Amino acid sequence: MATLIRNKLSNAATSVSNKSQAKVSGMFARMGFQAATDEEGLGFAACDDLDYEHRQAVQMDILKTDDVGVGATGEPMAEGDSHYQRDGTGPPPSASKDDGMCAELASQDRPKITAWEAGWNVTNAIQGMFVLGLPYAILHGGYLGLFLIIFAAVVCCYTGKILIACLYEENEDGQLVRVRDSYVDIANACCSPRFPRLGGVIVNVAQLIELVMTCILYVVVSGNLMYNSFPTLPVSQKSWAIMATAALLPCAFLKNLKAVSKFSLLCTLAHFVINILVIAYCLSRARDWAWDKVKFYIDVKKFPISIGIIVFSYTSQIFLPSLEGNMQKPKEFHCMMNWTHIAACILKGLFALVAYLTWADATKEVITDNLPSTIRAVVNIFLVAKALLSYPLPFFAAVEVFEKSIFQQGDRSILPNCYGEGGRLKSWGLSLRCALVVFTLLMAIYVPHFALLMGLTGSLTGAGLCFLLPSLFHLKLLWRKLLWHHVFFDVAIFVIGGICSISGFIHSMEGLIEAYKYNIND
């Protein structure tokens, strides 16, 4: 019974219009009463009555903060639904949250985010710190690098959309219903006949690695930037990393995506300020731009690393299922994806091109090294702010993945729930989050050559989660409904993603081995 209810709940959690549901039930009711000569027909109608009532009640409960829910039940019912008259008030909203069933309700009880807030989150994910390495990529790649920036944006936008399409399935009425809730669910559904849990485990592990590595990278970057900004102080990089972690400790108290969206908004603002500063400085030197230096050929040895930087900077697919699930109007998702990726593409392309034209062959790996020291100091401060403000999103996503996979198994949970009554965080759930923050700090301090290691894991997990898996799942789940060009795109993306992943992996391994040898010889 509990699983039945859970399935019904996950169906009902989207904002499906009540009218169509009423129509369905009305149709059945009509059929039931036309065959009403026997008791069975009546029985079916009564069952449907209870089912519909239950779904209504649950929807009222879930959408009690949403005007849609209240308004829908107040709407006049379609004809034939006279048996389903409801008064305006549904059953009183239940506030008690028991384990298991209430775990689902608790996650759905959080305030929904608007499309703008989802956009800030996606922008936080795709316009990351790697934008500083883009002019160097143009140095070695020329026009091909610029083309890749645009192409990668298009591909990642497409894979994001097909990933979300995997969450939906058509029900009997031809309406799209959200049957799956997360990346793990999609993976489980794909492997379901033979290995019902294997896909979910793989995706969980990949997601966790990617998210935790991103968090650690932000700590490392902020420590490094502060150390380079104040070399005269006796504060080493480790000390700066510890101070950054102390500033990030309040992230352990994050409860929902709305709070995270506020941080992402500030992060995006910081990013805009950095872009404007650098572009304005480059424009002030517009007379010296070296238009003739943009190459048509590529530097075969150094460009593959740049490919990695360009392509994997658009990775936001990990966050998309939970973002879309928390949106007030999921229909705006496609529009939001388009606009965020267009904006990212334009900004990145402009930044890379303008910065490269200003310094041409002298462009360094991180463009801030080229800037004069006063602007560099200001840009560094904003970069540190951006790194710290970008941390909440992957941290929150990692915490969610953790809690869903280990602590919210419902009847099967071995460990107690992290959330107590009223959806409040229990103190041991808080201590787990603090432990995660401290873990990212320890990894940031003690793991050497972190950037190379991140390149290694990024080319495996990042490429997998962003290119390989979405196209694979899309092909497997929606095979019958795909048009030929969709199939072609999916296969092409799978192949290209595989190539990028393998080349990134090889170069990162080479870089790591070289760095390790250099360290040993030193």
Next chain:
Amino acid sequence: MDLNRFKPMDSTRVLFCVFSILAQILAEQEVENLSGLSTSPDKDIFVVRENGTTCLMAEFAVRIVVPFDVLALNGIDLITEQAQITLPRGAEIQGKCGSTEAELQISWINDAYTFRLFFIKEAHNVSKGQDVFWKINKIQFVYDTKEPSHFINAVNPGKHTASSHHLSALVTPGGRSYECQAQQTLSLISSDHHKGVTISMSEVRIQPFDIKSDFMFSEAYKCITDQREQLEEMLPLILGIILALIIVITLAVYHIHQKMTANQVQLPRDRSQYKNM
């Protein structure tokens, strides 16, 4: 008496008793080369003893960079090459100790190279009284460009002297030894066309005056770079402890807050849902 630090010194005591018995000439000064006891391969230990007790002890690793001219391939132009010279084991040591002045002289390869350090002890009058300190006030390095192992095809080979001008280095309060693990660079001007000779010293531990007992350094005075490095290494520990305290306090406060407010929340158990099952 820091016995833990100077384990080799115990064995050297025995060694020196043996040495002094074997010494044929009762010189006023005995100089010892203890380089075999040094902890690292580049570091050398030099001791000057006088009247049966140590009066000057020095321990350092030094690298001297000397520029010299060679003929270019065209036979006319001069190219400046650089020779890197380090102190070998078994160098000859001579020294002079005094109450306010001391000198350490190290020479090797039959006096082809000579390295001299001059120490001076001074006192300044300050408001509290007398402030005594010692420092190096002169360094001299004599090298012979005829020597083939370091100088290859030098033009106009001969002996040259590189000296310091107005040098005031390793300033240490009186009665203490100077210690600096970080590298220090000093510049000398050579008599060979005023070329610049660079001396890099690292892992330095020197005491030219007021050695209280045999082969024992007095209290160490660390150089500024070392002090900064010590601070840099201690700071992460302190910050880590502070962070751990903050986390523990936050968790405790949250836990107590939860326990206190838990009694006030009386959630009505809603049984109306059951009828739908």
